[in-house]
Amino acid sequence: MSQPIPIDPVRRQQVASALRAVLPERCVLSDPEDTRPYECDGLAAYRQLPMVVTLPDSEEQLLAILNICRELKVPIVPRGAGTGLSGGALPIADGVVVSTARLNRIVRVDQYARTAVVQPGVRNLAISEAAAPLGLYYAPDPSSQIACTIGGNVAENSGGVHCLKYGLTVHNVLRVRVATIDGEILELGGDALDAPGLDLLAVFIGSEGMLGIVTEVTVRLVPKPQSARVIMASFGDVVTGGNAVASVIAAGIIPAGLEMMDRTSSRMVEPFVKAGYDIDAAAILLCEADGTAIEVDEEIERMTLVLEAAGAIAISVSQTEAERMKFWSGRKNAFPAAGRISPDYYCMDGTIPRKKLAQVLIGIEAMEVQYGLRCANVFHAGDGNLHPLILFDANQPGEFDRAEAFGADILALCVEVGGTITGEHGVGKEKINSMCIQFSRAELDAFFAVKRAFDVAFLLNPDKAIPTLNRCAEFGKMRVSGGVLPFAELARF
Known part of the structure; x- marks a missing residue:
């Protein structure tokens, strides 16, 4: 620590x-x-x-x-x-x-343009609550949506369980008003679908506070679906469950949500929320369909057939809105539920190709043995965004160090199979060494060039997200991953 x-x-x-x-x-x-x-x-x-x-x-x-x-x-x-x-x-x-907590005003909600203009301290969920009387809502819904703010969502490019169909923050923000380190105001994006000039809006979203501070955001609102239902499918092993995810997408179905939880996570969540999870299954999938009642019935039927063919051993479908919310409550409360079975947990965040889900889950199981620590896997299976929860006890000497090493190896595995070291949590301080595994010297130089264009003095959130070449050289001296020494040409010096 x-x-x-x-x-x-x-x-x-x-x-x-x-x-x-x-x-x-x-x-x-x-x-x-x-x-x-x-x-x-x-x-x-x-x-x-x-x-x-x-x-x-x-x-x-x-x-x-x-x-x-x-x-x-x-x-x-x-x-x-x-x-x-x-x-x-x-x-x-x-x-x-x-x-930015006190910059918390909802400036306006426009039901005709289907947009909301809000200050950065407005909570994610508060946007949907304000738009609800108009039959609209804000789609990105991270698990912390009851507390997290839109300014932080923009900084981290947050997602949520419905990001597969509706996209991440970057897909749902039209405009940001930004205060720069020079004391000026920039307007990035606009109220239309496109804006003239370079697409700096996409550069800024996910920049983790390194380029400027948001003072106002225009978000896209979408109509609230008339109906939504969730399938809970059980699988006898994680490989079959992982392959089922790819089968759903390969069938041309884009669910509103497609989440996976392994047995460890189901068993830690079920006593906490009593969602009706199959705690004997090695893995469960939550697959949501939304739209008109006819569209939902049709998609539920199609997904059921695909999941059965993919090896599901049990399937339940929510029959009421209360039951649908109960199914989701377990997934939304996975992080706090970890406290029931472990004094501490370390939540990782990496993204992989969907077809590699089974391979990575098997790799994580092997790492549990290697490090002598349990890991509960909960993740946005539809877009391959993993959230392994490494369980440890900080009071036991060396356990946090092992948890950190475990997490770094998970991220290295994500890169090895063609993925990336983050999905929606950002790099921050936690994954800065793992950036040395993912990116080359030339790529890091390009990242720093963008940083200098906005903040030449490097005063905004320095020492986060982008590692210096010296840091990568030091990291290279300490760590060999997959037989490869990160930045070996620098580590010699």
Whole structure:
């Protein structure tokens, strides 16, 4: 686990005083007891007390913060609700955390354009709640949607159980208003389906707070389906279950949601939510159809036939909306349910080709033996986004180190089979070494060139997401994966 760095009290006083000169007292926190709630995000294994925390009430205040930090050369860490799982909002000892929690106004909902304009501190679920009376909703639904904010969703390009059919954040955002480190406002995208010039909107979404801070977002809303039902299919082994996922997609069916859970995750969730899961099955699939009642009935029938042919040993179909929500409740509560069977867990996030699901699950089973740790697998099977939960006890010496190594090997396996080290959690601090496995020196140089175009002084969320070449060289000295030394040409020096 990370060791916190001491904070220079003189520097803290200097920065806090400069910020209080332009901000109300309530917007600046510098006392350690006041800043402690911001020492980590959802990845609690990494902690660092921030030097100062700011909570602007307006875009003007946010620009004032950026101007002061630029003049004083103070690093900035943007923060949404702190639900991120990769350490992207981990503070810096000599830096300022900028929380967008108070920028939480829904500016407007347009039922004709099917859009909502919101500030970054608006909760994901609150958008759908505001649009519900108009028969609309916001489709991306990460498991933390009750708490996570749209600003953080934009930073991480969040997904959710319905991203297979409706897309990730990048597919559902039309425009963002961004405050730059230079104290200026950029408008990326627009209200139309396309905007003139370079597509910088797609570059910005998923940039993890390294290019600017969102002050306003225009999201696309979609009509709420008339009907939705879920199939719960059980399988006798994970290989058959993984192959069934590919069979559904190969049949030309794009479910609204296609999720998989192994036996370990089903057994930890079922006593928690009583969703009716088959806890004897090696794996279960949750396959949702939505649309008109006729469309849903037809798709449910087609999926049932495909799943039976693929080897499902039991199939249940939700008959009511309450039963559908109960089926999903287990998947949505998998992370908190892990606390029932383990003191701690380490949630990974990688993406692989669907056809490689079975191979990767078998590989993870072998790693459980290698590291002597259990792993519960819950993931967005439809788009190959894995979320292995490595179970460990931080009070046992060495267990967290083994969990980290286990996680790094899972990510290396994802890359080996043609996937990537992240899907929706971002790189943050957690996976920065794994970037050295995935990307070449030339690719990392290109990433840094984009960073410099927006932030030449490297003040916005530095030391996150993109590793330096020196870091990759040091990592290469420490780790050989699959017989390959990362950045071997640098590790010699």
